[in-house]
Amino acid sequence: MSFLFVSTFDKLYGAGFFFLLLLGVSGNDDFIAKYDKYHNVCKKMGYQDKQCDEKEVIAFHARLSTNLRNLKDKDVVVFGTVTLNTGKGYNPTTGKFTAPSRWHYSFTWTISTYPGASFNTQLVINGKPVSYSHVNGKTAGNNYETGSSTVILKMEKKDVVSILLYDAGELARGDWSSFSGFKL
Known part of the structure; x- marks a missing residue:
């Protein structure tokens, strides 16, 4: 031995x-x-030590700056209050996220309405619908209603993701509605 x-x-x-x-x-x-x-x-030469390779961090989180009222179908929902924007992919002026690099990304958005109001949204990539969220405060009496949706997308560099109004958008609550995403 x-x-x-x-x-x-x-x-x-x-x-x-x-x-x-x-x-x-x-x-x-x-x-x-x-x-x-x-x-x-x-x-x-293209070889990298995976243990020492720093992962590129891309992440953002934004909330509505104010209540949104009576938007038109296909209007971009602009989440103007940014609390995180590592990688600078999210533009709070346009409400659009542009992928700084190719990979898989996760997005979540939450919309809150007042009693008696509805607000329907869709997430689009390069203008094509991927996922939807329906929030209907009309049938719940005097309750505030909230809806969320999450989607994971394979994106190429410069692909654009945004949240658009879908059909009806009477009233969305500012500060209670948010949009976030990150590179996996």
């Missing part, structure tokens, strides 16, 4: 020593400089 331990230790020590000799390392600074050079060459 101890023979196996010594043998394994010798192999590891020998491999490490051989690696240092192969690199021609004379000290820690030299090793780090050569590693950085090797790493940069590999990166330029």
Whole structure:
């Protein structure tokens, strides 16, 4: 048993020593400089160390700035109060999210109405409908109604996602209605 331990230790020590000799390392600074050079060459060739690769964070969250009343069919619902916009993909002036990079994204939106009002929406990518949300406060008496929907999309760089009014949009509650998304 101890023979196996010594043998394994010798192999590891020998491999490490051989690696240092192969690199021609004379000290820690030299090793780090050569590693950085090797790493940069590999990166330029398209190879990356997945453990050290920093994930590109793209995420946003925005709320309605004010109550929205009597929008027209297919109007963009603009969520103007931004609380997070890492990656700068969401535009609070237009209400549109433009993918900064290709990948899968998750989007969630919530619409809240006042009693007696309805507000129907759809999420579109490049103008094509993907998902819908129906919030109807007309049938619930004196209750505020809220509806949410979530969708996951595979997007290309520069694809555009927005929330549009669908058919009816009498009244949506500001601060209680939101739109968020993030890159998976």
